Amino acid sequence: MMELEWDPEVESPATIAVIGAGPVGLEVAIYARFLGYFVTIFEERRVAHRMLDWHNRPLSVSVQDCTTSLGHAAIKAQFPDYERRPPDHVFTGKSFAEEYLVPLAKNDLLFDDIHFLSPVADVSRLQTYVCDAIHPQERCNDEFRIFVEGRHRGNWISRADVVIDCRGMFQQSCGLGPGGGQAMGEIGLRDTFLKHTPLDRKFEAKSIVGKRTCLIGQSKRAAQFATEFASQFANQPDTRLTWLIRSTRTQDSDDFTNALQAIRSNQPSNMIILESLGVDQIQQEPNAHYVLRLMRDDDSVMELQCDVIASFQSGRTKPISTELNLSPWNDPDMPSFITREPGYYQVRAGSLEDGAGSGLTVAHNQIRQLFALISGRADLDLYRIVEAPTND
16 A cells, blocks of 8 residues: 655645656646646747657557547637547547647646746755755655756746656666777767658758668667658668668667668668777768777777768766755556655656557556545546537
8 A cells, every 4th residue: 555754735826847748747837737726838849849850750559548538628628629539439649639739738727837948947845955854745845946047038937836747767878988988089079960760840850851860779769760861762862861770789678689680681781781980980081970989899890981861879868956855766556657756746758659558548647646645535537527529
């Protein structure tokens, strides 16, 4: 049975800060507003930017697994002509954003409280430090102080009684060098690297057509780039790709393994796969070409020249603050969304973008449990109470 050292119940009206305005953050925010809480939403870019970047690729789940009765009801109340897609319909990333997420964000209950282009840089308490020898309940009663790096408004401070972090794993990229370290010269050139894969909304074919591209990494995004390049540019011999992967590998992801096998079995003539320990040094010549020095093993190197670099390294989880205890409980009876920091919760979804994904059903269940905890009503389930609108 779950036991906390503080009382998680928070009476409305109280202020809940939601970090992230994606599929999870918007569901959290609308659930909180229906219960009478004040909500402030901080979004690093724009609403549903990840889904918009996913563009015309289909999601891995159907409508019934990535939307909720509460969300449909909120949209219907705001836009009476709204028609819900059939439960078995499969959105693309773009249509999911445009038909469900953006209309949800435009609901009067949310829109004025969404801060766009406002990444949260740090969250701390107003009065207490994580090292203070005080009871967790006293720490729980202390407000959160949220430091925002607004791109239009500048840096500013907000406060909240509860923080719900909905940014997923928010990865920070490793370096290009051996073991994930930095390559010499990498930091100054990182902003020039290609950031999108061929089927992304913002990808421009002219950025690689007729050029030599070096793809670095074996993350899901790197595998996606390689697979999409093979399907889109295989018949363009002047457009070449070198996929640079690690020669020492232990636990490869299924996405990487499957992409590597598929490409090696039917490898286009304009694409090669090259193994190395990593990039030891990188520099850009006056003619804008890159020169990479690769470590093949402990004592040998080789030089590689290219026109474009696409880097999609694996990542490490980036903590939001050193003054919060966000470590997991490692307790099977403790829901995964509860951190050791009183009043700070992390709600995450299953993947929407690959066949192994569970959609948002994991997150929706966490949201239901979380607000049952915060409201002090163990049987609360707004998804059951609010009927999904039907289209006549």
